[in-house]
Amino acid sequence: MLAYVIQRVFQSLLVMVVVAFAAFIVFNFVGDPVDNMLGQETSAEEREELRKDLGLDDPFIVQFGRFVTNAVHGEFGISYRLQRPVADLIAERMPATLELVALSAVLALVFGVPLGVFTGINRSSWISQLILIVSLVGVSLPTFVIGILLIYIFAVNMGVLPSFGRGGVVEIGWWSTSFLTVAGWQAIILPAVTLSLFQMTLILRLVRSEMLEVMRTDYIKFARARGLTDRAVNFGHALRNTLVPVITIVGLNIGSLVAFSIITETVFQWPGMGFLFIQAVGFADVPVMAAYLVMIAFVFVMINLIVDLLYFVVDPRLRADKAVAAGN
Amino acid sequence: MVSITQSKDHPVNGAPRSRMARILDSDLFYSFRRSPVAVVSAVITLAYFLTAGLAPWLAPYDPFNAASLDLMDAFTAPAWTAEGDSRFLLGTDDQGRDILSTLIYGGRISLIVGFAAVAFSIILGVGVGILAGYVSGWVETVIMRIADVQLTIPAILIALMVDGVARSALPLEMREDMAIYVLIFSIGISDWPRYARVTRGATLVERNKEYIQAARIIGIHPVTIMLRHVLPNVMGPVLVLGTIGLALAVITEATLSFLGVGVPPTTPSLGTLIRIGNNFLFSGEWWITLFPAVALVVLVLAVNLLGDWLRDALNPKLR
Numbered sequence: 224m225l226a227y228v229i230q231r232v233f234q235s236l237l238v239m240v241v242v243a244f245a246a247f248i249v250f251n252f253v254g255d256p257v258d259n260m261l262g263q264e265t266s267a268e269e270r271e272e273l274r275k276d277l278g279l280d281d282p283f284i285v286q287f288g289r290f291v292t293n294a295v296h297g298e299f300g301i302s303y304r305l306q307r308p309v310a311d312l313i314a315e316r317m318p319a320t321l322e323l324v325a326l327s328a329v330l331a332l333v334f335g336v337p338l339g340v341f342t343g344i345n346r347s348s349w350i351s352q353l354i355l356i357v358s359l360v361g362v363s364l365p366t367f368v369i370g371i372l373l374i375y376i377f378a379v380n381m382g383v384l385p386s387f388g389r390g391g392v393v394e395i396g397w398w399s400t401s402f403l404t405v406a407g408w409q410a411i412i413l414p415a416v417t418l419s420l421f422q423m424t425l426i427l428r429l430v431r432s433e434m435l436e437v438m439r440t441d442y443i444k445f446a447r448a449r450g451l452t453d454r455a456v457n458f459g460h461a462l463r464n465t466l467v468p469v470i471t472i473v474g475l476n477i478g479s480l481v482a483f484s485i486i487t488e489t490v491f492q493w494p495g496m497g498f499l500f501i502q503a504v505g506f507a508d509v510p511v512m513a514a515y516l517v518m519i520a521f522v523f524v525m526i527n528l529i530v531d532l533l534y535f536v537v538d539p540r541l542r543a544d545k546a547v548a549a550g551n
Numbered sequence: 552m553v554s555i556t557q558s559k560d561h562p563v564n565g566a567p568r569s570r571m572a573r574i575l576d577s578d579l580f581y582s583f584r585r586s587p588v589a590v591v592s593a594v595i596t597l598a599y600f601l602t603a604g605l606a607p608w609l610a611p612y613d614p615f616n617a618a619s620l621d622l623m624d625a626f627t628a629p630a631w632t633a634e635g636d637s638r639f640l641l642g643t644d645d646q647g648r649d650i651l652s653t654l655i656y657g658g659r660i661s662l663i664v665g666f667a668a669v670a671f672s673i674i675l676g677v678g679v680g681i682l683a684g685y686v687s688g689w690v691e692t693v694i695m696r697i698a699d700v701q702l703t704i705p706a707i708l709i710a711l712m713v714d715g716v717a718r719s720a721l722p723l724e725m726r727e728d729m730a731i732y733v734l735i736f737s738i739g740i741s742d743w744p745r746y747a748r749v750t751r752g753a754t755l756v757e758r759n760k761e762y763i764q765a766a767r768i769i770g771i772h773p774v775t776i777m778l779r780h781v782l783p784n785v786m787g788p789v790l791v792l793g794t795i796g797l798a799l800a801v802i803t804e805a806t807l808s809f810l811g812v813g814v815p816p817t818t819p820s821l822g823t824l825i826r827i828g829n830n831f832l833f834s835g836e837w838w839i840t841l842f843p844a845v846a847l848v849v850l851v852l853a854v855n856l857l858g859d860w861l862r863d864a865l866n867p868k869l870r
Contacts (some may be wrong), residue, residue, distance in 0.1 A: 490829075
């Protein structure tokens, strides 16, 4: 067990070092940082001085070490575009993205699981067929098209919901939340629905196929033979056994929600990290890009590590296999 | 049944049937004819390709020729509406460009980028996949670990990152001209692990078959074995992935272009057109963004359905 955990943690660290190295290379060799920070009229001496101050004349490995140390402390330098520390920018934008991702995950679960159970139990009813066809169309609709469609319907035509920004936010310490004002809720609905639709169809299809499989097993037949109610069979026995893969997928997909929030945030001008990143790409604002790259890699590595370790806790067979493989 | 048709087509002298006849008589074509969804989506996909190929002849106007544009025509509504103009079937955009023409040319760019990106992914993924499966050892471990790590990150994010980095690496004046190649490279590189995995799996199966061992024994060079003997036998599943991959690549291209980091507005793709139209949604010019969006969704849906059918048709378990 311990050896497995250590191995996984070590692998995660290795991935992070590789990503940090990539970010460092980009940061240092894509354009000269000195050129990016100073104007045209600075003298050669001033340039040299700044170069020394920034430690750019140090050996490569020393510079990389410093980059990693700074990154661990959350420091990624100054944004070229906004002339402010990247760490501040990210701290400012993070609550917006995290709230959006959290609400989308909740929406995807709250609608995806019941619809999946319904289509799994009543597989031949026309409502199920309709839900499945709609979900296929949903998979083919790119996220940004869904966003535009929702804006057109609810913001332009009906004029009931705002199409950009966060509406009203309340500051709780450094965290700004949209969940405490009506305007904030109105503003977050459309982006959250846009972001959750794809995950919703994914969960729906997964729960459906798992339900179809579980419904064929002997213990479900036995439960029916015992005269249990449909409700007890469907939810108490069948659904519970489908939840392990669903939880895994949902856990792993939190990462893709963060990734796809880039698109949603751009469509809705949502002031989160994804929108910040896209603007950074447009302006070749390398410090912001490097910081985002390292952060998103960290999120993905952590999620994968946690899911792997959870597997180990949840599924006893895995432990047994490992023990056999290790020769114990 | 096979033996009957063969005896009919292969008379006593054993003359080979024409290639067309063999295609028309195959299991695959039979399954194709039996599936109305497959036929419809194939027709739609083919129509897109033909339109893209014949764009200069089909498009009523040349949207890139600035001389033919008239700003007085800007924001004309589609022809069937009250404010429409019969010269412009689907209306015009902010620069007076005919929407139908920009759609035809835009679809062409979307398809070119999507196709090139998928080709790049396949060449890279199948190449390292065969290598990993055939050579094994540490080469295999390294390649598959990289693929595993990349697979945990969504392809669109990889494409965005690579695109962003590559753009900032280019000097400012080259960014516009190189944009389309950068885009193909970043979409292609974002999707190779899927092909590498499938190819490696198929190669592991083929490697231990007798014809490969025979080829090895008679001293054929390993590279020749990989290219001439293994490659043709692993292409089936790769084709299925490639079809669905085309839909994904078109979506990724449209998304990047919509985000403003794809192809430049001077040579718009469907994604760029939607981005442009999005600016005018609030002022009521819905047609500028609606038609490119519909064109994109129909294309992606058709290619996806075609891929789904191909996957089922080539799956021996479902026959």
